[in-house]
Amino acid sequence: MAAPCFLGWDFSTQQLKVIAIDEHLRVIYEDNVHFDKDLPEFKTQGGAYVHSDRLTVTSPVLMWVKALDMILEKMKSSGFNFTQVRALSGAGQQHGSVYWKKGSIQTLKNASPELPLHQLLKACFAVSNSPIWMDSSTASQCSNLEKAVGGAQRLAAITGSRAYERFTGNQIAKIYSQNPEVYAQTERISLVSSFAASLFLGAYAPIDYSDGSGMNLLQIWEKVWSASCLDACAPGLEEKLGSPVPSHSVLGSISPYYIQRYGFSPDCKVVAFTGDNPASLAGMRLQEGDIAISLGTSDTLFLWIQEPTPALEGHILCNPVDSQTFMALLCFKNGSLMRERIRDDCASGSWDEFSKALSSTVAGNNGNLGFYFDVMEITPEAVGIHRFNSDNQKVSDFPKEVEIRALIEGQFMAKRIHAEKLGYKVMPRTRILATGGASHNKKILQVLSDVFNAPVYTIDTANSACLGSAYRAIHGLVAETNVSLADVVKLAPEPRLAVTPTTGAEELYRPLLKRYAELEQKVIYNPTSCPVK
Ligand SMILES: Nc1ncnc2c1ncn2[C@@H]1O[C@H](COP(=O)(O)OP(=O)(O)O)[C@@H](O)[C@H]1O
Ligand SMILES: O=C(CO)[C@@H](O)[C@H](O)COP(=O)(O)O
Known part of the structure; x- marks a missing residue:
């Protein structure tokens, strides 16, 4: 039987990156797809579009899907043995949001292994250009939200942050107020992290507590959605977000699509994805x-x-x-x-x-x-x-x-x-x-x-979000038995001294x-x- 390995993904602003580690926590594979260079057909700059108002900043959601197709094909042609992968997890740039059209769950579930994902999912998104963290176009939604809950400090006390323009609740509020019909067509709203997890799961993946804290919607102490914040942003939002889960949760097994197309094992587990900064905290x-x-x-x-x-x-x-x-x-x-x-x-x-x-x-x-x-x-x-x-x-x-x-x-x-x-x-x-x-x-x-x-x-790699995701994939398999991440990674190489102050x-x-x-x-x-x- 092949030696086990674990994958960590990072859907960051400019690239999609992946790292594989073995059971001794050694990096055995590292690769990336650079959006501007490798997917020029999307015409992004730095992975994004800055709109004419200079405030709105988006990224094409299908570019992220196509980048995943591309990197998996690269891994396949390099002879990467997918059957070894016991678990995978990942990270996404924080705050960005993806809007799944009604019925997309069926497309995700029944994806035919004959076709690349970007072709299968072409019609799945109610919003084709996802708002991302660089966006600063929601000043009025921010001020509404702060007013609705009793001020900026009160919002910070509930959700961990005063209202920020890039935070997802304000982005959702903007979409709802400008395009109520698009909002109505949306059956699920994902963060970039939970969207990426959904691609592997073949089902809508829940939002994890840590990345969920970057939305101005989660009560960070109780770890549940705040009813007053949800109501201030858009109607029926709780249903579209699903319930948040602990970041170490095993969400299920990898979708049959990857088993048939790339040779993953049916036992490969998908551990909740999180934000790139939280994943870096784990990686470092x-x-x-x-x-x-x-x-x-x-x-x-x-x-x-x-x-x-x-x-x-x-x-x-x-x-x-x-x-x-x-x-x-x-x-x-x-x-x-x-x-x-x-x-x-x-x-x-x-x-x-x-x-x-x-x-x-x-x-x-x-x-x-x-x-x-x-x-x-x-x-x-x-x-x-x-x-x-x-x-x-x-x-x-x-x-x-x-x-x-x-x-x-x-x-x-x-x-x-x-x-x-x-x-x-x-x-x-x-x-x-x-x-x-x-x-x-x-x-x-x-x-x-x-x-x-x-x-x-x-640390040895500058891609700490990927590495942290691979560590989190291992941790997810044992977290329910009260093993800490620190225990899981205690044999990983220590950070190395790079420079000291003059x-x-x-x-x-x-x-x-x-x-x-x-x-x-x-x-x-x-x-x-x-x-x-
Ligand atoms: N030698 C270097 N000196 C300074 N910056 C560098 C160097 N090499 C790469 N970079 C910077 O690293 C950035 C990409 O960092 P990365 O962590 O991969 O970003 P992201 O995860 O947001 O896509 C590039 O935009 C580039 O400016
Ligand atoms: O908005 C934030 C954190 O609040 C950003 O840090 C994003 O998470 C983007 O990350 P990078 O692609 O720059 O790593």
Whole structure:
């Protein structure tokens, strides 16, 4: 009999990725399909469409389905032995939503193995372009929701977050108010994560508690939908969402489609999918006191916490690996795409040249500071490029190398300032665990280490959401017997030290952090008066 293996998937913003691990937790297969490059027929940029209002951002749902067809075919042609797979789980970019048309459950259930899924599911979606996390078009729905439950702080106390435009409840409310007939045709609403799980299950997969906490709909303490939030968003919503489940739940066996088309075993189990950040928490084996920083399309910072106090900034999500605890999350929208834009403008499109600029400039950038928000930022709410010299005077440009350092130092100063606002303190034993595409870049990690005055660790793969999903697949099989994820992965390789802070970094950055926080107040978006020019 073939040695067992476990699959972890990640339906992220720019790509679909997969990792297979063996029973010793070693990565034995890794692959990806890049939406823009490998599926050019969908004409996405960074995996998404930015609409003409610059606020609405969507991704074609059939692109995700076709990417799954493509990656499975690639695995098949490489000789991947699907019969070995005992369980699979996965992750999806958070907050995005998929609208299944009435009757689609039958199509999912009876999928013919002769055809690729994207052909079979062509007519299954009431909304062909799914709203995703980059969308910021639901300001009026957010204000309605906060009003309906008694204010922003009250909503945060119930759901873990005040109303955010990308959060799924507000997106659903927009679809219902603009297209009630589309809403009426919809029999099930999935998150990207539970949509992906549905493809493997051949049935509608439930939403897990952790990704469900990014909707402004779930009571994070009781782990049930909030009736007042549901009612404020759209009628009959509870039925369309199904009941949420613990993140470690085994949802069932893989659909016959995969057994017949690819040779999966009928015993292969599908474990609930979750959000990409929660899955990364599992993949990095985050411990209390650690700080995780993901440098993917978005930048995120997250922590494992026991006793959260939901606030007006940041998010509290149910912890994906331990239902008694929580995770705190900050999301920064201007992450890798912003860095790519500055790389293209200032470093001829080369990461090597970008890194050289970081080496050739001094820590602290001689007091030059910058805010780089090509699109409306989430943390803080601000837009535009704002540069300040060491006298706090606004300047219109910087030399190229200074621009690159100002961008990277600014991005990390913002992370430290906002993490500290959440109550987080850098301690002598703090470890930063870095992941995501930009964590490949040591020069970027050095700036991160200096700004936080803490050592930065990485794991063997930057695809921690995939790895965490594969770990969660194993955990799902034993979770009911009270085995923790930590027990399951105790033999996995430890995170490796990547960089340590430069001597004197704390003294250098302390006054700069103070200045940055003060300048941030000046650039924060104020709809009644333009930000400083
Ligand atoms: N050497 C590098 N230096 C900085 N950024 C990099 C480097 N290599 C890749 N990246 C960034 O990684 C991003 C993709 O990260 P990834 O975590 O795979 O994103 P996602 O999961 O959101 O699709 C790319 O947009 C790219 O800008
Ligand atoms: O909106 C958030 C978290 O709240 C984003 O972090 C999305 O989950 C997208 O993730 P990436 O594709 O950038 O990893």
